[in-house]
Amino acid sequence: xxxxxxxxxxxxxxxxxxxxxxxxxxxxxxxxxxxxxxxxxxxxxxxxxxxxxxxxxxxxxxxxxxxxxxxxxxxxxxxxxxxxxxxxxxxxxxxxxxxxxxxxxxxxxxxxxxxxxxxxxxxxxxxxxxxxxxxxxxxxxxxxxxxxxxxxxxxxxxxxxxxxxxxxxxxxxxxxxxxxxxxxxxxxxxxxxxxxxxxxxxxxxxxxxxxxxxxxxxxxxxxxxxxxxxxxxxxxxxxxxxxxxxxxxxxxxxxxxxxxxxxxxxxxxxxxxxxxxxxxxxxxxxxxxxxxxxxxxxxxxxxxxxxxxxxxxxxxxxxxxxxxxxxxxxxxxxxxxxxxxxxxxxxxxxxxxxxxxxxxxxxxxxxxxxxxxxxxxxxxxxxxxxxxxxxxxxxxxxxxxxxxxxxxxxxxxxxxxxxxxx
Numbered sequence: 001x002x003x004x005x006x007x008x009x010x011x012x013x014x015x016x017x018x019x020x021x022x023x024x025x026x027x028x029x030x031x032x033x034x035x036x037x038x039x040x041x042x043x044x045x046x047x048x049x050x051x052x053x054x055x056x057x058x059x060x061x062x063x064x065x066x067x068x069x070x071x072x073x074x075x076x077x078x079x080x081x082x083x084x085x086x087x088x089x090x091x092x093x094x095x096x097x098x099x100x101x102x103x104x105x106x107x108x109x110x111x112x113x114x115x116x117x118x119x120x121x122x123x124x125x126x127x128x129x130x131x132x133x134x135x136x137x138x139x140x141x142x143x144x145x146x147x148x149x150x151x152x153x154x155x156x157x158x159x160x161x162x163x164x165x166x167x168x169x170x171x172x173x174x175x176x177x178x179x180x181x182x183x184x185x186x187x188x189x190x191x192x193x194x195x196x197x198x199x200x201x202x203x204x205x206x207x208x209x210x211x212x213x214x215x216x217x218x219x220x221x222x223x224x225x226x227x228x229x230x231x232x233x234x235x236x237x238x239x240x241x242x243x244x245x246x247x248x249x250x251x252x253x254x255x256x257x258x259x260x261x262x263x264x265x266x267x268x269x270x271x272x273x274x275x276x277x278x279x280x281x282x283x284x285x286x287x288x289x290x291x292x293x294x295x296x297x298x299x300x301x302x303x304x305x306x307x308x309x310x311x312x313x314x315x316x317x318x319x320x321x322x323x324x325x326x327x328x329x330x331x332x333x334x335x336x337x338x339x340x341x342x343x344x345x346x347x348x349x350x351x352x353x354x355x356x357x358x359x360x361x362x363x364x365x366x367x368x369x370x371x372x373x374x375x376x377x378x379x380x381x382x383x384x385x386x387x388x389x390x391x392x393x394x395x396x397x398x399x400x401x402x403x404x405x406x407x408x409x410x411x412x413x414x415x416x417x418x419x420x421x422x
Contacts, residue, residue: 004200004203005165005168005169005199005200005202005203006196006199006200006203008168009161009164009165009168009199010054010057011051011054011058012058012061013058014031014034014035014055014058017051017054017055017058018051018153018157018158018160018161018195019050019051019151019152019153019154019157019158019193019195020050020051020055020150020151020153021157022151023148023150024055030055030148034055034058034059034062037062037063039063039065039097039121039124040124040146041118041124041125041126041144041145041146042125042126042127042145042146042147042148043103043126043127043128043129043133043137043142043145043146043147043148044056044126044127044128044129044148044150045128045129045130045131045132045133045147045148045149045150046130046149046150046151046152047130047150047151047152047193047194047240048130048194048196048197049153049191049193049194049195049196049197049198050150050151050152050153050193050194050195051150051153051195052128052150053099053101053128056099056126056128057099059097059126060097060099060126063097063124065096065097065124066086066096066097067096067097067099068083068086068096068097068098068099069098069099069101070083070098070099070100070101071100071101071102072100072101072102072103072104072105072106072110073101073102073105075100075106075110076110077109077110077113080110080113080114081113083096083098084096084113084117084123096117096122096123096124097123097124097126098114098123098124098125098126099126099127099128100125100126100127100128101127101128102128102129102130103127103128103129103133103136103137104129104130104131104133104136104137108138111137111138111141112138112140112141114141115140115141115144118141118144119144125141125145127145133147134147151193152192152193152194153193153194153195154193155185155188155189156188158188158191158193158195158198159184159185159188161188161195161198161199162184162185162187162188162198162199162202163184165198165199165202165203166179166184166202166206166218169202169203169206172206173206173216175211175214175215175216176214176215176216177206177209177215177216177218178215178216178217178218179217179218179219180217180218180219180220182220183218183219183220183223186220186223186224187201187202187205187223187226190223190224201223201226204226205218205222205223205226206218208222208226209222241272241275244263244266244267245263245267245275245276245279247259247263248260248263248264248267248276248279248283248322249279249282249283249287251263251326252283252287252322252325252326253283253287253330255326255327255330256326257322257323257326257327260322260323260325260326261319261322261323264276264315264318264319264322265315268311268312268314268315268318271311273306273307273310273311273314276318276322277303277306277307277318280299280302280303280318280321280322280325281296281299281300281303283299283325284296284298284299284300284321284325285334285335286332286335287325287330287331287332287335288325288328288329288330288331289330289331289332289333289334289335289402290331290333290334290402290404290406290407290410291328291329291330291331291402291404291405291406291407292328292329292404292406293406295324295325295328298321298324299321299324299325301317302317302318302320302321303317303318303321305317306318329404329405329406330404331402331404331406331407332402333399333400333401333402333407334399336398336399336400337398337399337400338398340398341398344393344396349392349393350390350392350393351389351390351391351392351393352390352391353390354387354388354389354390354391355372356372356373356374356386356387357373357388373386374386381417383414383417383418385418401422
């Protein structure tokens with residue numbers, strides 16, 4: 001069986017690795033550690049296809065320890081015990097280098113089983129994960145390791161790997177292999193920073209190429225079909241999902257409608273309708289708030305329309321909501337007020353509800369037949385001075401007026417009615 005192209009052209013040296021210049025450029029810390037042969041426990045964190053396994057292989061080739069590979073998606077506690085059984089024997093006289101892929105799938109007990117051997121230096125661990133290790137990796141294991149973050153490979157840096165793959169395919173082909181101008185960069189761009197995906201796209205494109213005039217010609221149209229949607233990095237339960245939602249909210253909060261529709265489009269392109277609906281409603285209340293109180297009503301109408309329409313038409317009302325929220329004036333005063341109030345509650349700052357605010361049935365207890373509640377509608381301008389907060393919080397202010405037109409107008413109104421600055 002023919003070796004997969006991605007494995008055949010996997011770099012054997014640091015200079016052949018594409019991307020990760022922040023880690024592998026001359027003088028970078030990780031490169032210096034690898035070149036010095038230092039035996040350091042490491043956690044590689046980043047998207048798929050960015051070189052984590054490749055660099056682990058390069059490190060393994062430089063060490064004198066026995067290499068073991070495990071994938072946490074299929075490995076068990078017994079597999080770890082089998083690896084550890086080699087420590088101190090003729091099978092691993094210099095110790096063990098364990099490359100553990102997808103460590104986030106190991107539970108706490110499985111991760112803890114590695115600690116004893118990491119502590120005495122008999123085990124060097126290189127773990128990789130696509131999820132944030134500070135959420136998924138046991139803290140004691142993290143404290144014994146150095147985390148290196150891998151980033152998606154830019155198209156310009158991924159293109160050399162695509163060209164190398166094309167040259168290998170040219171050597172494999174029975175017919176002369178050629179490609180239209182721009183095809184390598186098109187594939188490198190569409191891979192979304194995943195070099196493995198780009199190389200797989202090359203392999204598939206070459207397998208599907210049709211002979212023309214005694215040659216195999218790779219066209220831009222074919223490349224577009226093979227690589228379509230591959231630039232999307234999305235996992236509804238993973239970091240990418242929450243990163244996109246965070247970017248959507250921060251773009252709207254920052255009043256950037258272009259970025260707002262971009263991140264909304266990412267969610268919708270991945271077929272996720274409910275997450276942006278929920279997040280847009282949150283944004284309307286949290287970030288626009290009292291600066292434009294109708295924003296939440298309009299957003300709710302757009303969300304309802306989107307749910308009734310379904311995809312792809314749902315993109316239209318949701319885009320309307322996203323642009324409206326991004327271009328609306330902003331206020332988080334209501335958000336800050338409820339956060340501050342609940343913070344006091346958690347600290348035990350409560351107190352008895354003032355007698356005048358208690359339910360009317362309390363007047364039948366016989367202790368006090370007069371509630372002394374002043375009904376605001378009986379007074380001019382529907383307002384009368386009266387204590388509403390408990391005694392313990394009598395002079396506390398949770399709400400601060402925003403500097404937008406709506407809240408300033410309300411502030412001016414109540415300053416006039418109450419006859420004092422607010």
